[in-house]
Amino acid sequence: MSTPIHQTENMALPQILGLAPVMPVIVIEDLAHAVPLAKALVAGGLRVLEVTLRTPVAMQAVAMIAAEVPEAVVGVGTLTRPEQFAEAEAVGAQFAVSPGLTSALVVASKQSAMPLLPGIFTPGEAMQAFEDGFRYLKLFPAKQAGGLGMLKALGGPLPELSFCPTGGISSTDFRDYLALPNVVCVGGSWVASLELMRAGDWQAITQLAAEATA
Numbered sequence: 001m002s003t004p005i006h007q008t009e010n011m012a013l014p015q016i017l018g019l020a021p022v023m024p025v026i027v028i029e030d031l032a033h034a035v036p037l038a039k040a041l042v043a044g045g046l047r048v049l050e051v052t053l054r055t056p057v058a059m060q061a062v063a064m065i066a067a068e069v070p071e072a073v074v075g076v077g078t079l080t081r082p083e084q085f086a087e088a089e090a091v092g093a094q095f096a097v098s099p100g101l102t103s104a105l106v107v108a109s110k111q112s113a114m115p116l117l118p119g120i121f122t123p124g125e126a127m128q129a130f131e132d133g134f135r136y137l138k139l140f141p142a143k144q145a146g147g148l149g150m151l152k153a154l155g156g157p158l159p160e161l162s163f164c165p166t167g168g169i170s171s172t173d174f175r176d177y178l179a180l181p182n183v184v185c186v187g188g189s190w191v192a193s194l195e196l197m198r199a200g201d202w203q204a205i206t207q208l209a210a211e212a213t214a
């Protein structure tokens with residue numbers, strides 16, 4: 001992996017998550033989409049981008065966005081293996097998101113300068129993540145975990161925790177999530193749909209991003 005051309009100082013997770021109400025969950029199938037997509041989202045006001053490590057070009061996409069779209073704060077999603085911390089850092093990722101938390105990821109996260117937003121699904125997992133030192137968690141998949149009701153219920157016994165619910169959230173209900181006191185931002189793929197990327201309709205993506213920030 002090459003050294004990133006664009007290297008910023010590490011931002012803390014609360015600072016990153018506070019930059020925008022919606023974190024686009026991005027699946028890059030064509031590397032040529034990476035930079036125009038990032039520019040379109042940033043133009044609409046969404047600066048914090050999660051590029052999922054679900055496609056072969058994902059790491060390269062992160063590198064290109066980090067190098068060519070300095071306004072973007074780009075992180076990796078779908079981080080499931082400890083060695084991915086170093087790979088992601090090497091290409092300029094500023095944060096990582098995992099669908100769940102394992103003991104190997106806890107160890108790797110503590111050895112990395114790149115902050116991790118770990119996924120949880122149950123109160124027990126949230127308590128374990130708290131014990132492991134995490135205060136900001138991704139409720140995943142948020143809708144299947146109980147959505148708004150689950151977040152309200154978690155807020156009672158676990159007031160120290162803040163969430164970025166992700167999974168099954170859409171343009172019609174994301175504001176309901178953002179209205180909860182323990183929600184810092186929401187993640188979702190609706191602002192970076194594959195259909196719009198395939199069509200090269202960057203303007204429509206900017207419009208969706210702008211609506212999400214309004």
Ligand SMILES: O=C(O)C(=O)C[C@H](O)[C@H](O)COP(=O)(O)O
Nearest residue numbers: 052077078099166167168188189
């Ligand atoms: O790959 C990962 O680790 C993820 O982050 C999964 C995403 O959270 C969901 O794919 C969100 O997708 P939507 O429900 O379409 O908004």
